[in-house]
Amino acid sequence: MHKLAQLDRRYVWHPFTQMRDWERAEPIVLVRGKGAMLEDTQGKKYLDGNASIWTNLHGHNHPKLNRAIERQLKQVAHTSALGLANEPASLLAEQLVKTVGRPLRKIFYSDDGSTALEVALKMAFEFARRTGRSRAPRFLSLDGAYHGDTIGATSLGHIDLFHKTYGGLLFKSDKAMSPACYRCPFNRAKPERADARTTRKCQWECVGKVESQLKRRKYAAMVVEPRVQGAAGMVMHPEGWLKRVSQAVRASGALLIADEVMTAFGRTGEVFAGRKEKVVPDFLCLAKGLTGGYLPMAATLTTQSVYDAFLGEYEEFKTFFHGHSYTGNQLGAAAALASWELLHQPKAKVRRKSMERVLARELDSLWALAAVGDVRREGLVAGVELVADWKTRRAFALKDRAGIRVCEAMARRGVLTRPIGNVIPLLPPYCTTDAQLRRMVRVLRESITEVLGAGQV
Ligand SMILES: Cc1ncc(COP(=O)(O)O)c(C=O)c1O
CATH class of the missing domain: 3.40.640.10 (Type I PLP-dependent aspartate aminotransferase-like (Major domain))
Incomplete structure (x- = not known):
């Protein structure tokens, strides 16, 4: 385990985190970022799929900022x-x-x-x-x-x-x-x-x-x-x-x-x-x-x-x-x-509108999955709700950890986001490219399929 991961495990108490679970796995230790990408101590790169808990707007390491x-x-x-x-x-x-x-x-x-x-x-x-x-x-x-x-x-x-x-x-x-x-x-x-x-x-x-x-x-x-x-x-x-x-x-x-x-x-x-x-x-x-x-x-x-x-x-x-x-x-x-x-740059506004269209189109593909109950989006905020039964909208029990497991699978594929119960949020930074947006949603789709099955509606 990397030295920094060891130090974290020894000393740091993380927010909204069951530390017993945390202690079981090696934490991802991020060391740098550029645009919509983050990189860990092993050199592995991740897309920042939730804009670092809904904070980041224009990307990491932005020259102007x-x-x-x-x-x-x-x-x-x-x-x-x-x-x-x-x-x-x-x-x-x-x-x-x-x-x-x-x-x-x-x-x-x-x-x-x-x-x-x-x-x-x-x-x-x-x-x-x-x-x-x-x-x-x-x-x-x-x-x-x-x-x-x-x-x-x-x-x-x-x-x-x-x-x-x-x-x-x-x-x-x-x-x-x-x-x-x-x-x-x-x-x-x-x-x-x-x-x-x-x-x-x-x-x-x-x-x-x-x-x-x-x-x-x-x-x-x-x-x-x-x-x-x-x-x-x-x-x-x-x-x-x-x-x-x-x-x-x-x-x-x-x-x-x-x-x-x-x-x-x-x-x-x-x-x-x-x-x-x-x-x-x-x-x-x-x-x-x-x-x-x-x-x-x-x-x-x-x-x-x-x-x-x-x-x-x-x-x-x-x-x-x-x-x-x-x-x-x-x-x-x-x-x-x-x-x-x-x-407020005019080209930034145009770009955000175009991102919204790409995100909407990509998210549409998730409706076909039986484990997806709802796909919600407003602007560049998306929430994909995972359900045990899409017809009755029966939720997964908390102990199934459906959202957590899907997000872990996403992290293995190089996309970071954090579940809210059974909802997977996607909030791309505004510098995210179309290809990166498509990758975010593809990785979400693959991860849902891996964890909850490939059942189709
Ligand atoms: C709508 C809303 N209000 C307040 C807060 C609290 O913000 P902070 O975590 O910066 O204290 C959050 C955090 O997620 C939020 O989403």
Whole structure:
């Protein structure tokens, strides 16, 4: 075993990993990357099939991003945002606020997705109290919601496997029905193979459920992952759900928190997923791709009225008492500015659209496999759901480790991604070539066949 693998096994405790399983195999130790490719200590090359857990936008070792960080490094790597401003964080704030548009006017920096949510949560909580909406503000979030792992963000989550253990530590948030069409109890019309299809049309029962919840209680805010719920298993919301729910949230007087930690920066086809339905939230949480996937940095954008609720005389203590040592970090902000520029190049937008078409075409071939229940895609996010029986949609039991085994088979063939239960996500970096995209899906197909059989529909 390579020395670095030995060191890892001896000392490192990995996130979301059963370490007993980890200790049984030699870990892949990555040492370099270029474009969509990564390379391990043995010189074996892999395609980065999930953009390094949904963070990387333009590829690894990108010359423009490298240069931006090197340039900033020659100035200063980090200074505190507590009482001090800095150049790249100010420039980045201007870019983001100008692009997002009204009414989002202010930006609060933090470190990662969880802290971006934590900031929105605390601001919305205090806003609801200060404006007299509620003395004990509560939040509404979706079934299957995942907003991060800090205690506040965990409290907003509704994935039992991740969140139940910590129940005693968390505050209570209410769970709203998620518009997960594949397992919709009301309407099984979408998406389908012909013989499993029913003809009943969607009546937006799921929206009705959210509307009645919003009427029952004065929530401080509702939190949503616009268009795609990532950790729920790349659950894609039907067109129109976000618009309808955002209107219901507005009508109820609650605020809307959009967690675009995964969906922002072109992932779903627009710079922000909410734009696809012309929805502008009261809080926009960004992280992951903000720095192109280079450095940990996050941002929570909010409105002038939320900001104003925290203004007062020093001794009134209306200050937003929250911050992190690395808030507004210069290297992160410099990378984010360079990434932002790359994202908006006209040829990059055209390329992403073309990638979407190739990915859609390739994914279509997976419907033929009996072990595939659903193939979901929005922009450059795909989720392939493996099932024990495609006709009844019976899921594989967790102990079958279907998703894990398929991803292990993919890694042996040189494509890296990480399963979410029985769902295999594919989120190619935007520099992925057509040939690489085709290879990603081919490897997924071969791996499903190897692990779960070649049964056809
Ligand atoms: C939608 C969403 N929100 C928040 C988070 C938490 O982000 P982080 O892991 O950077 O704390 C994630 C992470 O996957 C996410 O997908």
